[in-house]
Amino acid sequence: MSQLREIMTQNVASVSPQDNVYKAASLMKQHNIGSVPVVENGRVRGMVTDRDLVLRALAEQKNEQVTVGEVMTNQVVTGTPEMSVDEASSLMAQNQIRRLPVVENNQLVGMVSLGDMAVRQPHVNEAGQALSNISEPSSPQM
Template identity: 45%
Template sequence: MQTIREVMTTDVKTVAPAETVQRAAQMMKELNVGAIPVCEGDQLLGMVTDRDIAVRSVAAGQAPGQATVGEIMSKDVRTCSSEQTVADVLSQMGDAQIRRVPVVDGQSGKLVGIVSLGDLATKASAPAEQALDRISSPSAPGHAG
């Protein structure tokens, strides 16, 4: 069985919780990504997404140059380990309707990578279509994904 270690991205850029929302948005633009893990050192604290910025900051009237990532990040983040199977993580992604999952070391909790639906679609031998169908289906109002 193929493991997450074989398909994950290991060179993950992170943002600190004290950084401004504006800086997080700039990083997303530079990296061409829609989410960035929020870390203190190499400890994962949460994730900040383009949706978090739009809904929790801009729509709430916060000044992007003053509001911090820590104020708007998603804290209850689903994670996986590098030893989990691709099939297991694809199933979790489908169930939770999420497109990316931080990979943490099972012992220390340190961020060691990230796996996206794109990684799984291009690098994994398991089909990602089922997970994509579940992720792309409408979710209940108020569900952040």
């Protein structure tokens, strides 16, 4: 059974709670990603997503003085390098998240996405299961 250590991305782009929202948006564009961990002294303090930027900064017509700390999601689900891919997939599905920060000794050491699981043949089923749970369609409102 594979561990997250084997498939995680180790060089993770991150922002601090004091950075402005434009830095987060710029990193997302540069790395073609939809979320960035918010890290302070190596510890994960939150996650900021493209959705957070749109709903909590742009739609509120806030200016460039808005910090990442003001718009980030504080409750962060994390994994460990020793966690199995299957456990991580279940955790991601249960919490409806597509990216999982990997933490060791309270320090961010990597990031795993559904894409990381999907491109590695033995884990296609785990990624598919997680995605189907995350992407359950909502009922259209009449």
